[in-house]
Amino acid sequence: MMKEIEMKSVNKFYKSDVVALEDFSLTVEEGEFVFVTGRSGSGKSTFLKLLSGQIFPTSGEMWVRGSNVSALTREQIPYYRRQFGIMQADLGLLKDQTVRQNIELAMRATEQPLKRTKRRVEQTMRVVGIADRAEHYPSELSGGEAARVLLARALVTDPKILVLDEPTANLDPSAAWDLMCLIDEINRKGLTVLVASHNRELVTIMKKRVVTLAAGVIVADEKNVIYSSTAGDIFDERRVLREREERRRKQQRR
């Protein structure tokens, strides 16, 4: 299997003193399905934004599909980002555009011929099961349908890596489960998938690799998780913060 993502001792600090990720090392193989879990503020979104080139590391090395992300030029960054299909809360649907138009808009940056775009949009709407809602506006959709439109928008550009930040946040348990099964099917077709979620029950039931973060540090990385061993992450968080504080004090004394 090819190494799809390799992060080596990556640090991400916001405003120089907010530690969002610390000494973060992680390898993901091509075609893997990885859950990223942890309490609010543990660094899940920061990790996914770093990966998809929305923000950049403070230090450390990051390789994605053979390219060194830190070495990308300004001109290369948009192409780098195109490898990702992204679903995150701050990338919502345009309210005054139909489902079809919202998905088509995502294709614009790829500069495909119109005919191909139309065909690809049609095909993607079928894959996620919203073809019969194509001419509807976002306000006319259920939570589960809206989430599937967001997924279609992430998929339509034919990305290599899907990055989904809390995709089930606004869904009831049954719609959340449906969406997860759909994401699982898409992963089985060969896409690498990373899902940030603090829904422990859902994460556990999927039996995937689970990376648990606490205060910006990886505290567990488990394959085929079938029971929740992450219940201790509140204690992990306290420990990580305490150790960080001790290190900081030691450095000041020097």
Ligand SMILES: Nc1ncnc2c1ncn2[C@@H]1O[C@H](COP(=O)(O)OP(=O)(O)O)[C@@H](O)[C@H]1O
């Ligand atoms: N743009 C930002 N500026 C300053 N601090 C930030 C910013 N984004 C996130 N943080 C901080 O970084 C830490 C990790 O946040 P985040 O990655 O959003 O965690 P999660 O997604 O797990 O809730 C938190 O302490 C948060 O307050």
Ligand SMILES: [Mg+2]
């Ligand atoms: Mg988040």
